[in-house]
Amino acid sequence: MFDLDSVQLLWTLRTMRDQGVLLSGRSLDPAPECFAGAVENPFAPPVGFRAERLGEKVAADAQFVQTQFVFDVPAFGRWLAQVRDLGLYERCAILAGVGTVRSRRALDQVPGVVVPDGVYRRLRAVPADRTAAEGTRLAAETVQQVAELPGVAGVHLLVAGNEQAVPAILESAGICVTRGPDGR
Numbered sequence: 001m002f003d004l005d006s007v008q009l010l011w012t013l014r015t016m017r018d019q020g021v022l023l024s025g026r027s028l029d030p031a032p033e034c035f036a037g038a039v040e041n042p043f044a045p046p047v048g049f050r051a052e053r054l055g056e057k058v059a060a061d062a063q064f065v066q067t068q069f070v071f072d073v074p075a076f077g078r079w080l081a082q083v084r085d086l087g088l089y090e091r092c093a094i095l096a097g098v099g100t101v102r103s104r105r106a107l108d109q110v111p112g113v114v115v116p117d118g119v120y121r122r123l124r125a126v127p128a129d130r131t132a133a134e135g136t137r138l139a140a141e142t143v144q145q146v147a148e149l150p151g152v153a154g155v156h157l158l159v160a161g162n163e164q165a166v167p168a169i170l171e172s173a174g175i176c177v178t179r180g181p182d183g184r
Contacts, residue, residue: 007056007059008060010057010061010062013032013036013061014061016031017031017034018031019031035064036062036064037062037063038057038064039065039066039068040057040065041068042070042079043072043075043113047075050079050082051079051088052086054083054088058088062092064093064094064095066095066156067094067095067096069110070096070146071115071142072115073146076146080149080151083151084150093154094152096149096154096156097155097158098155098156099157099158099159100139100162100165101135101138102132102162103128104120104124104128104131122138123135123138132162136172139157139165139169140168140169140170141172141173143173144173144174
């Protein structure tokens with residue numbers, strides 16, 4: 001089903017872009033222009049291997065990486081320290097995945113997401129009809145926290161179906177929000 005893993009896919013893309021050829025050897029004219037990115041889950045087992053795995057992606061030419069949802073900022077910080085020790089953040093922009101939670105049930109529906117007990121308790125402490133608002137506050141706090149970590153180039157806001165929360169997240173996080181002529 002999967003012919004190439006993420007590292008092989010990055011290598012293939014780099015070959016197409018930089019050498020102008022497909023894996024078959026057939027020429028591409030023009031060669032594609034692209035900014036290669038990848039994903040990483042700092043919390044997936046084995047946790048001690050995740051920074052090294054990112055190193056493989058960077059060696060294959062990942063120029064940026066978007067992480068899985070970050071709910072456990074201290075654990076993310078430990079992974080990021082390993083990334084810094086390997087010098088990877090200097091070669092690859094790290095975008096922390098931060099998202100909104102609209103329902104308590106939604107926390108259990110994304111594979112590979114590690115949610116600390118404190119987040120579950122916090123969301124259970126509010127009435128169900130206030131979960132989305134609390135999830136937005138949590139996202140803003142997470143943006144603030146990860147932005148303070150050395151090596152973070154930015155955040156990737158994961159708000160599928162909740163795009164209207166983006167301005168509130170950014171404003172609450174202290175990030176300047178510039179509105180266009182249409183007010184958006």
